[in-house]
Amino acid sequence: MEKIKNIFNWEPDRSLYPEKDENGNLIVDLSSQKFTKVWHGPNHPGTTGNMAIELTLSGDEVVEAKTHVGYLHRGFEKLMERRLYIQCFPTCVRMCVAEPDYNEYLLARSVEELDNLEIPETAKWLRTLVLEMARLQTLLRTVPGQAGTLSLGMGVQWGVYLRDLVLDLFEELTGGRVYHMYIIPGGVRGLLPDGFKKRMEDVLLKIEDFIVRIDNLIFKNILFKKRTIGIGHIPAEWIDKYGVVGPNARAAGFKRDVRKDYPYLVYDQLDFDIATLTDSDVYARSLIRRQDLITTIDLIRQIMAKMPNDGDIKSPTPNVLHWKIPKGEVYVRSESSRGEYGFYTVSDGSEYPRRINLRGPSYTHAVVLLEKLLINANIADVHSIMVSLQTCPPEIER
Amino acid sequence: MNDIIQDITTRFSVTDIINKRENLTFVTCRKENTISLITHLRDREKFTHLVLLTAVDWIEDNLFQLTYILNNPTKKIDIAIRTMIPRDNPVMESAHRLWEQVATYQRELKEMFGIEFPDSPRLNEPFILEGWNEIPPYRRDFDTKKYSTETYFPRIGRGTNDPEEYMKSKLYPNDPTK
Numbered sequence: 001m002e003k004i005k006n007i008f009n010w011e012p013d014r015s016l017y018p019e020k021d022e023n024g025n026l027i028v029d030l031s032s033q034k035f036t037k038v039w040h041g042p043n044h045p046g047t048t049g050n051m052a053i054e055l056t057l058s059g060d061e062v063v064e065a066k067t068h069v070g071y072l073h074r075g076f077e078k079l080m081e082r083r084l085y086i087q088c089f090p091t092c093v094r095m096c097v098a099e100p101d102y103n104e105y106l107l108a109r110s111v112e113e114l115d116n117l118e119i120p121e122t123a124k125w126l127r128t129l130v131l132e133m134a135r136l137q138t139l140l141r142t143v144p145g146q147a148g149t150l151s152l153g154m155g156v157q158w159g160v161y162l163r164d165l166v167l168d169l170f171e172e173l174t175g176g177r178v179y180h181m182y183i184i185p186g187g188v189r190g191l192l193p194d195g196f197k198k199r200m201e202d203v204l205l206k207i208e209d210f211i212v213r214i215d216n217l218i219f220k221n222i223l224f225k226k227r228t229i230g231i232g233h234i235p236a237e238w239i240d241k242y243g244v245v246g247p248n249a250r251a252a253g254f255k256r257d258v259r260k261d262y263p264y265l266v267y268d269q270l271d272f273d274i275a276t277l278t279d280s281d282v283y284a285r286s287l288i289r290r291q292d293l294i295t296t297i298d299l300i301r302q303i304m305a306k307m308p309n310d311g312d313i314k315s316p317t318p319n320v321l322h323w324k325i326p327k328g329e330v331y332v333r334s335e336s337s338r339g340e341y342g343f344y345t346v347s348d349g350s351e352y353p354r355r356i357n358l359r360g361p362s363y364t365h366a367v368v369l370l371e372k373l374l375i376n377a378n379i380a381d382v383h384s385i386m387v388s389l390q391t392c393p394p395e396i397e398r
Numbered sequence: 399m400n401d402i403i404q405d406i407t408t409r410f411s412v413t414d415i416i417n418k419r420e421n422l423t424f425v426t427c428r429k430e431n432t433i434s435l436i437t438h439l440r441d442r443e444k445f446t447h448l449v450l451l452t453a454v455d456w457i458e459d460n461l462f463q464l465t466y467i468l469n470n471p472t473k474k475i476d477i478a479i480r481t482m483i484p485r486d487n488p489v490m491e492s493a494h495r496l497w498e499q500v501a502t503y504q505r506e507l508k509e510m511f512g513i514e515f516p517d518s519p520r521l522n523e524p525f526i527l528e529g530w531n532e533i534p535p536y537r538r539d540f541d542t543k544k545y546s547t548e549t550y551f552p553r554i555g556r557g558t559n560d561p562e563e564y565m566k567s568k569l570y571p572n573d574p575t576k
Contacts, residue, residue: 069526070526070528077536078536078540078542082542113418113419262474321566328416329424329465330418330422331476344465357450359449359450363499367499367502372498
């Protein structure tokens with residue numbers, strides 16, 4: 001490991017770099033022909049969704065990077081201000097396509113906290129199951145997706161196939177494949193179908209087999225190691241300074257996980273540990289996500305074993321068309337596969353939310369952190385660094 | 399948490415203290431004291447993680463509410479600081495020197511609410527919108543429906559319903575009193 005690190009332990013020639021003016025801004029004169037401007041995205045196989053990075057290059061080295069978002073902006077937060085709370089559910093799930101269930105949970109939890117509503121025990125277990133299934137299907141794309149950025153696409157194909165099996169289970173449980181609207185204020189919409197646990201176990205066994213195969217294909221692959229070890233290093237002192245959360249913080253040695261630190265639903269009744277590393281490079285972040293995948297499989301098995309098979313799944317609520325939520329404000333958070341994911345909800349006492357604001361991890365990771373990390377990076381590593389932060393543009397622009 | 403709230407009440411005259419949960423407290427602070435309070439909480443009380451910064455439009459009171467949510471990762475507690483600024487002169491001291499990501503939040507607030515943060519980096523660069531000539535769209539007086547009706551042509555074959563009336567007719571077809 002040390003040997004490989006040393007290969008990349010070099011200092012670039014800074015004599016070609018642009019000078020800075022008195023305000024610290026780079027002086028980039030494109031007409032000097034020393035620099036090139038390249039747009040990485042919004043349509044690029046290496047980008048994670050509709051996002052562009054404006055790169056200024058000196059040779060093949062990045063000297064300046066600017067993130068551009070807005071390609072998916074539909075004003076979800078504004079649209080929700082004109083909708084009844086129950087009507088906000090189909091809107092809010094679209095704020096993160098990869099993991100829509102966290103939006104449902106957080107909106108439902110906000111309403112319940114503002115109106116002091118408790119939910120039945122069975123509903124808590126079912127919500128936890130759905131959130132972990134959401135994490136599972138995301139990680140099945142993300143873990144091999146890191147190698148996909150380096151043209152090692154085979155693992156991605158395997159992951160997409162297995163994700164489809166998880167989506168089948170979602171369809172069986174909720175009726176929807178990508179957007180579920182399964183979690184509603186007061187509880188959830190249904191119990192597990194007959195035989196669901198057996199089918200879930202079959203899928204989990206296939207995923208365990210997949211982890212062995214991606215270990216051989218990706219994590220023990222010397223080419224993958226050479227392209228990821230020492231690349232995109234996030235120093236520990238940046239974690240709070242740049243608002244870094246989730247696997248990106250855990251790869252830098254910070255044992256932070258909302259499920260452990262601020263237990264919600266039934267996470268305090270589940271036995272799991274949080275993995276940390278200290279290398280804080282692309283390889284370390286990939287390893288943390290691989291470990292998260294194993295933890296998620298274990299958590300789903302625990303939930304299946306411990307959850308009640310029947311019981312109430314929804315507390316009585318007022319008529320959702322006339323439900324006036326008491327005046328107040330609340331912040332609720334959960335741990336998505338990318339880190340802390342929260343909703344700040346303000347009610348003015350009417351049937352409509354006054355303001356709903358999403359706090360997504362990509363807001364800091366994909367803008368200020370990515371712009372900083374890409375400086376001095378080689379252009380060939382740009383998409384690898386970006387994917388290692390697991391950016392999700394819809395949650396930035398909302 | 400109580401000690402911290404008592405301390406900042408004395409030092410910074412915070413008001414409207416609401417303990418939402420045992421680990422989440424909302425306080426209101428005057429505009430002039432807000433950045434000093436945030437700096438104090440970050441440096442002295444170790445609220446090192448800025449969770450979010452956003453705004454709420456209280457158009458009926460002619461005020462914008464800015465909300466800063468700070469987190470102490472060691473004690474695992476949150477303080478949400480509310481500060482009110484006048485809606486007709488929305489200017490707030492910038493906090494970009496405290497955390498790197500604040501400049502992005504402030505850039506978005508400038509674009510979406512029209513709130514000014516003097517000296518904040520790249521404040522006037524478009525963040526999400528491009529070529530926007532209307533009033534800032536997240537203000538309550540911006541009419542989303544009117545804008546989309548005037549800007550975009552209707553899709554042929556697509557009907558529109560009032561959402562509330564439509565849901566009522568679907569859920570309670572035989573009971574018009576609901």
